[in-house]
Amino acid sequence: MEPENTTNGLSIDGLLKTAVPSRRGLLGGSLALGVGALLTACGGGTTTKVAAPTGPPQRGGQLRVGLAGGGSADTLDAHIPVSTTDIARVVNLYEPLLYRDENYDLTPALATKVEPSADAMVWTAHLRKGVLFHNGSPLTGTDVKSTFARIVDPSSPKSGAASLTKVLDEVRILDENTVEFRLKTPSAIFDDILGQYAMGIVPTGYDPKKPVGTGPFKYESFTPGQRSVFSRNEHYWRSEQPYLDELVILNFNDDDALVNALLSSQVDAIGQLPLALVEVVSADPRISVLNSETGSWMPFTMRVDRQPFDDVRVRQAMRLVVDRPQMIQQVLSGYGRVGNDLYAPFDPGYAKDLPQRKQDIVQAKKLLAEAGYPDGLAVELVTAPIQAGAVEAAQVFAQQAAEAGINVRIRRVDTTTFFGENYLKWDFAQDFYYTRNFLPQVNNSSLPDSPYNETHWDNAPFQKLVNEAKASVDEEKRNALIAEAQQIEYDSGGYIIWGFANQADAYQRYVAGLIPNKTGLALSGFEFRRAWLSGVQS
Incomplete structure (x- = not known):
């Protein structure tokens, strides 16, 4: 009760x-x-x-x-966590091969090490010996192979499928404690994909209604x-x-x-x-x-394929109405850092040299007029208590946007409704993400086939840079490509990323x-x- x-x-x-x-x-x-x-x-x-x-x-x-x-949509499934409580269950029931520790360092979990070939086309995982599932059965390479087959199952793809399907060709069992991930294309960050909490290893024949993990x-x-x-x-x-x-x-x-x-x-x-x-x-x-x-962020999400947000000038105006320091103070009580409409602040390639976006009401009004809204704009913002501060952020944003003649009508729904049949379809809403580096986050939310592409972002030049970055084993080159891709999102993306809480x-x-x-x-x-x-x- x-x-x-x-x-x-x-x-x-x-x-x-x-x-x-x-x-x-x-x-x-x-x-x-x-x-x-x-x-x-x-x-x-x-x-x-x-x-x-x-x-x-x-x-x-x-x-x-x-x-x-x-x-009511909560789940015990290892591979489709959405809500905060889903994630808490997944972390405690299951484990991936690698995981991000408290310092955000990639750390061994069920694998003692995962190492790439010189061309990053093959990654070899050495499984930890002596690991048992909850039912007492030993962890083997067969379980690893069946886990990844379940995640990328074309008839029922799971959260991690978008990260894997384009790059993973085959999981090959070398022996009961060693598996190879053979790739379609080189991936210098494949170990980061393996380190996501939705990549927990489950036994062959896994049934999420009777969950068994390690x-x-x-x-x-x-x-x-x-x-x-x-x-x-x-x-x-x-x-x-x-x-x-x-x-x-x-x-x-x-x-x-x-x-x-x-x-x-x-x-x-x-x-x-x-x-x-x-x-x-x-x-x-x-x-x-x-x-x-x-590096957690709670963006406002604008669908770039729907009016009025299909006009980049409107998206730019919406970003310019935000007083970011004020958001940090009022929504986060000062416990956070100002954002610049870019995610992955801990990534070595983060575009930290881009100008910090500041509130500019005059320029926002000018952009709206050029987009055909000289008398202002009316939009509906869907919010829910999906994360601490989400509803408060919507309220503060609505107040700030009013200065530019934007009438933001707040529609508050419960969490079940928010994550229901219209999730990822709202024209203007919110979401939340935990800390990730850039390329794994792109796989999760910024590609046409990403599982959580709320903004319906589909930008060919951006995708080209991302694909080049994924394949580059040269870290300096990869970081430069990431910064270039972030420039595109900074200029025309569908996220308003006002801070990191x-x-x-x-x-x-x-x-x-x-x-x-x-x-x-x-x-x-x-x-x-x-x-x-x-x-x-x-």
Whole structure:
């Protein structure tokens, strides 16, 4: 049952609404004082900070994790995660050959190493020996081959198919612990593709209704949009981990209920704490806040094949109405970095020398007039609480756009509707992505056959540069090609990328083992194998 939106008789609803600053104002001292009083009340009147766990990790206990979002479309399928809760489940049930660690470095997982041939046409993966699936069967090359056959199955392609189908020719088993990925064309970044969380290795004959993986936790029960229960994987290959006996992931419909559940100790940790509440929630002596700088982005998405966004001048005008520093302050409470309508800020080829786009209302009006809208423009923006700050970002954008004569009608829907049959079809909407380098992100969202091409971007010169970059084993040349491709997106793309949000999470101070993580995935990258509890919590 979902907790009510009150804590000790005091309303969190009002707290959250007040904590989102007005358009011209910032979070003020009077607000902090009022919220501080609320948190003191939540803590029973004490101001003594609860001691954080020390010493070696302790075994046992149940970790209850609260996450906003998800719905009836939630899934346990290893290869089609969409919502935040989907991703949290995937990370804990399954593992890919490689993964991005807390520093965003590509790191061995089920493969001890993956190495290319000199021409990058063949990549050889050396599987970790002794790994067992949840059902006790050993991981072999046969499982790797069948996993990738499932992902690229033309009758039912999965999320990673767009990254693989153009480049992967064959998976060849050399022996039970060694496989070769033979490619159609050279790919200097094939290992990055293998390191995506939607590339988890599953056993031959895998059934997502009875999910089996190699992850630190195994399936016990699942109710879409409500609750997932996983137990400790006694076969797990990482020495001593996981420390917990049980992991419970709970869905919440909104941030109000999510924060309430933490303050009332109904959950032990929450992901994606509203950034406006970082300072006030951390004032509670029982709670710690985990603040991570990431490459995560929450774009506004304009369909370039639909009016009015099929005119590049309109897209440019929409980008120019955004006051990016103000968005960072008002939507993220200062916990983030200004964006420049480009993703992948950690990529070595990121086009950091392009001029920083700033708000220019005069130029925006001029472009709209040239596009045939001298008296302004009316558009509908579809939003939902798909990520912390999404709805607030829509509201602030609408206020900013009004200065240029753009009437933004906000249509707020629930998460299930947003990710329903019209997902990827909205003319003007939002989405969210976690940290990725440029070429993997392009595969995911910026090609005609990408699984999440919300903007319906189809640009031949851009695709040519991307294909050349994928094939280049010369890192300097590849980075130059990436920068050139980003110039095209900067000039005419369909994304408004106004900033990169820090990831803020919160947890009871008896929870230990969580560390900052650059991937943008909440709560230490959802790697709950690291987490442990100081004592048994009721």
